[in-house]
Amino acid sequence: MSTVQFRGFGFRYAGRRAPAVRDLDLRIEHGERVLLLGPSGAGKSTVLAAMAGLLSEESGEQTGEVLVDGADARQRRDRIGFLFQDPQTQLVMARAGDDVAFGLENRGVPPHLIWPQVQEALRRVDFPYDLTRPTDQLSGGEQQRLALAGVLALRPSLLLADEPTALLDPSGSAVVREALHRAVADHDTTLVLVEHRVADVLSLINRVVVLAAGGGVAADGSPERVFRTYGEELAASGVWVPGYTPPRVERPDGGSGAPLLTATGLGYRHPGASQPVLSDVDIEVRAGEVLAITGENGSGKSTLALLLGGLLRPSTGVLHAGPALIAGHSRLARTPPHRWRAVDLTSRIGSVFQNPEHQFVTATVEDELALGPRRLKLPAAVVSQRVTELLERLRLTPLARANPYTLSGGEQRRLSVATALATAPRVLVLDEPTFGQDLKTWTELVLLCHRLRSEGTGLVVVTHDRPFADALADRAVSLHRRQPQVDTTVVKERP
Amino acid sequence: MRVTQPVADPQAPLARRNPLAKLAAAFVLSFPLLATLDPLTPSIYLAVELAVVPFTGVRWRALARVMWPLWLAAAGVLFAQLVFAAERTGRVVASLGPFEIHSDPLTAGIGLAIRIFAVALPNLLAFATTDPTDLADALVRYLKVPARFAIGALAALRLLPLLVAEWDSLGMARRARGIDAGFNPIARLKLFGSTLFALLVGAIRRGTRLATAMEARGFDSGTPRTMARSQHFGLADWVLILAAVALAAGGLALSVTLGLFRPVIS
Numbered sequence: 001m002s003t004v005q006f007r008g009f010g011f012r013y014a015g016r017r018a019p020a021v022r023d024l025d026l027r028i029e030h031g032e033r034v035l036l037l038g039p040s041g042a043g044k045s046t047v048l049a050a051m052a053g054l055l056s057e058e059s060g061e062q063t064g065e066v067l068v069d070g071a072d073a074r075q076r077r078d079r080i081g082f083l084f085q086d087p088q089t090q091l092v093m094a095r096a097g098d099d100v101a102f103g104l105e106n107r108g109v110p111p112h113l114i115w116p117q118v119q120e121a122l123r124r125v126d127f128p129y130d131l132t133r134p135t136d137q138l139s140g141g142e143q144q145r146l147a148l149a150g151v152l153a154l155r156p157s158l159l160l161a162d163e164p165t166a167l168l169d170p171s172g173s174a175v176v177r178e179a180l181h182r183a184v185a186d187h188d189t190t191l192v193l194v195e196h197r198v199a200d201v202l203s204l205i206n207r208v209v210v211l212a213a214g215g216g217v218a219a220d221g222s223p224e225r226v227f228r229t230y231g232e233e234l235a236a237s238g239v240w241v242p243g244y245t246p247p248r249v250e251r252p253d254g255g256s257g258a259p260l261l262t263a264t265g266l267g268y269r270h271p272g273a274s275q276p277v278l279s280d281v282d283i284e285v286r287a288g289e290v291l292a293i294t295g296e297n298g299s300g301k302s303t304l305a306l307l308l309g310g311l312l313r314p315s316t317g318v319l320h321a322g323p324a325l326i327a328g329h330s331r332l333a334r335t336p337p338h339r340w341r342a343v344d345l346t347s348r349i350g351s352v353f354q355n356p357e358h359q360f361v362t363a364t365v366e367d368e369l370a371l372g373p374r375r376l377k378l379p380a381a382v383v384s385q386r387v388t389e390l391l392e393r394l395r396l397t398p399l400a401r402a403n404p405y406t407l408s409g410g411e412q413r414r415l416s417v418a419t420a421l422a423t424a425p426r427v428l429v430l431d432e433p434t435f436g437q438d439l440k441t442w443t444e445l446v447l448l449c450h451r452l453r454s455e456g457t458g459l460v461v462v463t464h465d466r467p468f469a470d471a472l473a474d475r476a477v478s479l480h481r482r483q484p485q486v487d488t489t490v491v492k493e494r495p
Numbered sequence: 496m497r498v499t500q501p502v503a504d505p506q507a508p509l510a511r512r513n514p515l516a517k518l519a520a521a522f523v524l525s526f527p528l529l530a531t532l533d534p535l536t537p538s539i540y541l542a543v544e545l546a547v548v549p550f551t552g553v554r555w556r557a558l559a560r561v562m563w564p565l566w567l568a569a570a571g572v573l574f575a576q577l578v579f580a581a582e583r584t585g586r587v588v589a590s591l592g593p594f595e596i597h598s599d600p601l602t603a604g605i606g607l608a609i610r611i612f613a614v615a616l617p618n619l620l621a622f623a624t625t626d627p628t629d630l631a632d633a634l635v636r637y638l639k640v641p642a643r644f645a646i647g648a649l650a651a652l653r654l655l656p657l658l659v660a661e662w663d664s665l666g667m668a669r670r671a672r673g674i675d676a677g678f679n680p681i682a683r684l685k686l687f688g689s690t691l692f693a694l695l696v697g698a699i700r701r702g703t704r705l706a707t708a709m710e711a712r713g714f715d716s717g718t719p720r721t722m723a724r725s726q727h728f729g730l731a732d733w734v735l736i737l738a739a740v741a742l743a744a745g746g747l748a749l750s751v752t753l754g755l756f757r758p759v760i761s
Contacts (some may be wrong), residue, residue, distance in 0.1 A: 052711060054707060054710065054711060077711075077713065077716065078713065078716075080711075081711075082708070084704065084707075084708055084711075086704060088654075088657060088701075089654075089701050089704040089705040089708060090705070091653070092646070092649075092650045092653070092705070092708075092709055092712075092714075093649070093653075094626075094627065094649075095628065098628060101724075102646075102709075102712060104723065105720050105721050105722060105723050106715075106716060106720055107713055107718060108718045108719050108720060108721050109721060110721060111723055111725065114721070114723040115723065118723075150712060151712070154712065154713070309667075309671060311670055311671055312667065341675065341677070342670045342671075342673045342674055342675035343673050345670065345671070345673070346671065347673075351667075351668075351671035353667075353668050353671070355664075357693070357696075357697070358661075358664055358665055359668040359669075359672055360693075361669065361672060361674065371672060371673070371674075372673050375673040375674065405696070419672065420671070423673060
C-alpha cells in the first residue's frame with residue numbers, strides 16, 4: 001500500500017519554454033484506484049512519470065515535491081511498478097520467464113527465490129505458455145500481460161499504467177484489463193491509470209482526477225460524480241466519457257459507385273515464411289463508399305491495406321484498377337498498381353499509415369502538404385492554393401511552419417490524412433486511423449471520411465475500432481486468422 | 496509472425512558447452528592460421544572442424560545456408576591468385592585460350608581458400624550454437640563485463656527485427672507519398688539517406704522507451720544484480736579449450752616437421 005502526495009508540483013522539460021505541469025496539489029490514499037484524465041497536453045504522462053520517480057534532475061526543472069509514502073518518489077522506486085503503453089519496448093529478454101526474472105535480478109533476489117516468484121507472477125496474469133516461450137512469438141495482448149507479470153513480480157505497492165491497452169486489439173485489451181483487475185483486487189495496491197477509453201476501465205477504478213490544461217486539478221471525485229458534473233466538458237476536451245454517443249452521420253442514398261479497385265484471389269506470404277498472412281481475398285472498392293476491413297491482430301488487415309494501396313506485390317491473385325480510377329491512362333491499365341510509378345500511384349490511390357511519422361519527409365507542415373502536388377508538377381499557384389485549403393480544412397493553419405515531428409498525436413494524424421488528400425486520390429486507404437486518438441480527433445476523422453465519401457472518394461478503412469466502422473462503413477469485411485480467412489462480406493443496406 | 500527454425504540442437508555435446516569456452520576454442524584455432532601461410536595447417540584444422548560438426552548439433556543444410564558468403568570469398572581469393580599473381584611459376588595445369596593456369600598460384604589460391612573456411616567455421620559454429628542470453632550471462636559472470644553493457648546490448652538486439660520491419664514500412668510510406676527514385680542513382684541515394692534518417696529517429700525513440708522501462712524495473716539502480724539462470728563452466732569446457740590448443744599446436748608442429756611451415760613474417 002502506498003500513498004502519493006503532490007505539493008505545488010510543476011515540471012518543465014529542458015529545452016521547452018512552457019512547463020508540462022504546474023501547481024499540482026494532489027493526495028492519493030492507500031489502496032485507491034485512480035483514473036487520471038485531462039485534455040492532451042495537460043501533462044498526464046509527466047505526472048505519472050513523476051510518481052514513478054522517473055523524472056531525472058537532468059531532464060528538466062522541477063518545482064514543489066512528489067512524495068510516495070512520505071519520501072521523494074525517486075527514493076521509492078522499489079515500491080513502484082510501471083506498465084507502459086508499448087509492449088514491444090518494455091520486454092527486455094528473449095524468453096518469457098527470463099523477462100519476468102529481469103526485475104527480480106535487478107533487485108538482487110537470490111536465484112533460488114527468483115523462479116517461484118516468476119511462476120507466481122505469470123499465474124497472476126494467466127499467462128498461457130511456459131517459461132521458455134520466445135517473447136517475439138506472443139501477440140500484443142500476451143506481451144502486455146507478460147510485461148504486467150514482470151511488474152507484479154516485484155510486488156509493487158503503487159502500480160502505474162499509461163494507456164496500457166491503447167495499442168491492442170479489442171480481445172487483447174480485454175484480457176489485459178482482466179489481468180489488471182485481478183492484480184488490484186486485493187486492495188493492497190494503489191493504482192493510478194491513464195486511459196482515454198473511460199467506459200472500458202470503469203470497473204477498475206473508484207476515483208477520477210481530471211487535470212486542467214492550464215495546470216492544477218479541474219475535477220476530482222467518484223466516477224459517478226465527476227462524469228455527471230463534468231461529462232460534457234470532458235467530452236469536449238476529447239475524453240471518452242461513459243454514456244457519450246458519438247455523432248451519427250447520414251449514409252448517402254443512391255446505388256453503389258463505379259468500381260475503382262477489384263481484388264481477385266489476393267494473397268500475401270512473407271518471403272521465407274511457410275504460411276501466407278493473407279489468402280484468397282475478393283473485394284471491390286467503389287467510388288463514394290466506405291469499405292471497412294476489421295479483424296483481430298495478425299489477421300492480415302494491414303497487409304491487405306498495403307496491397308490495396310499498391311505498395312506491396314501480391315504473392316497470389318490480382319489487383320485490378322477500374323477505368324474510373326485510371327481515367328484514360330492506357331499505360332496504367334496494362335500494369336497492376338504495385339508497379340506504377342509513385343507519382344501515378346499517389347494521384348490515384350492514397351495511403352495513410354498507422355504511424356503518421358513514417359510518412360513525414362520534410363521539415364515543416366506546409367512543405368509536407370506541398371510535396372505531393374509538387375511531385376505531380378502542378379503549377380506553383382495551384383500548389384499553394386491546395387496547401388492553404390488543406391491547412392484550413394484540417395485546422396492546421398496555425399501549425400503551418402511547425403516541424404511535423406513536434407506535433408501532438410492528433411495533429412500528426414490530421415496532417416498525415418491531409419498529405420494523402422493533397423494529391424486528390426480517388427481511393428484513400430487508411431490503416432487504423434483512430435489508433436490512440438482522443439474523442440475529438442476521432443469525431444473529426446468520422447466527419448472527414450464522411451465528407452470525402454460524399455465527394456465520390458472510395459475509402460478503405462482498416463480498423464479494429466468497432467464504433468468507427470459502425471459509424472461509417474457501407475460494407476464491412478472481417479478477416480480471420482483461421483480458414484477460411486475472409487469469412488463474410490456483410491453488405492449493409494443503405495437506409 | 497515469423498517462426499525462425501533453430502539452427503542447432505541445443506542438447507548436442509558441443510552446443511551445451513559454455514559460450515565462453517566455445518568462443519575461446521574458436522579464437523585459439525584462428526590464431527596459428529594468422530602466423531603461417533602453408534596450405535597443410537589449415538587443411539588439418541578444417542578436416543578436424545568438419546569432423547566435429549555433428550557434435551555441435553548444427554544441421555549440414557543450415558550450415559551450408561549461412562556459409563554462402565564464405566564460398567564467395569574463397570572463390571574471389573582463388574580467382575585473384577590465378578589472374579593477378581605476380582609470379583606465374585610452376586607447370587601449366589590448364590590453358591584457356593591465351594590464359595594459362597600455373598600450378599604454384601593454384602596451390603597458393605587453394606591454400607588461402609581453405610584458410611578462410613578453417614578460420615571462419617569454428618566461429619560460425621560457436622555463434623550458431625550459442626544463445627545470446629547465455630553469452631551475455633557468461634560475459635557478466637566470468638569476464639565481469641558490466642551488466643549495464645551486456646544486458647543492455649541484449650535488450651537492444653531484441654529490437655533489431657523491428658528495425659527491419661520498420662525499414663520496409665518507411666520505404667512503402669515514401670512510395671505512398673509519391674517519392675520513388677526510379678533508375679536515377681542520385682535520387683536513390685537521397686531517398687536512402689532520408690529513409691535512414693527516419694529509421695534512426697524511430698530507433699532512438701524506441702531505445703529511449705526501452706531504457707525507461709528497464710529503469711522502471713530497477714535496472715542500474717545500484718543494487719548488486721543476481722542471476723536467475725545458472726552458469727556452468729566445468730571440466731568439459733576446459734577439455735574443449737585444451738583440445739583446441741592441442742589441435743592448434745599439433746597442426747603447426749606437423750607443418751614444421753614436414754618443412755612446409757611458411758611464416759607470415761620471415
